[in-house]
Amino acid sequence: MPYKVPVSVLVVIYTSELEVLLLERVDPPGFWQSVTGSCEALDEPLVETARREVWEETGMAMAGHLLTDWRCQNEYDIYPRWRYRYAPGVTRNREHVFGLQVYQRVPVRLSPREHRAYVWLPWAEAAEKCFSRSNREAILSLPGRT
Numbered sequence: 001m002p003y004k005v006p007v008s009v010l011v012v013i014y015t016s017e018l019e020v021l022l023l024e025r026v027d028p029p030g031f032w033q034s035v036t037g038s039c040e041a042l043d044e045p046l047v048e049t050a051r052r053e054v055w056e057e058t059g060m061a062m063a064g065h066l067l068t069d070w071r072c073q074n075e076y077d078i079y080p081r082w083r084y085r086y087a088p089g090v091t092r093n094r095e096h097v098f099g100l101q102v103y104q105r106v107p108v109r110l111s112p113r114e115h116r117a118y119v120w121l122p123w124a125e126a127a128e129k130c131f132s133r134s135n136r137e138a139i140l141s142l143p144g145r146t
Helices: 046-058 080-085 123-129 133-140
Strands: 007-015 019-025 035-038 066-077 092-102 115-122
Touching: 007 046, 007 133, 019 046, 019 123, 035 046, 035 092, 046 066, 046 092, 066 133, 092 133, 115 123, 123 133
Parallel strands: 007 092
Antiparallel strands: 007 019, 007 035, 019 115, 066 092
């Protein structure tokens, strides 16, 4: 199995009313987050990673929706329990933040190996529910971005 690339995207999906889509991870349960995922290769364009991850995790196509690079990066330690997925010695990940505005709640098709549930919440409630600090901060910045 090839190693994961330590460059990822975080995609905050939200409606024009600032309702935010959160997904509950299968492992560990109770961890709620926006769409996230790693580049498949170092040269994969970040916007393509964002589109691919949205499709894989929610079944949403991009047509009719506005995907925006928020030009925000976060660097963080990779949880020790997940470091085996990366090359030896890799302990940090660089995350690039995107927003995806949908004009109303859209149907979601979860990837059952990754997520067990989803919910649309007002932005402040969604931020409170996130386990990740960078995800929470991205959602909290949402009102200033619209």
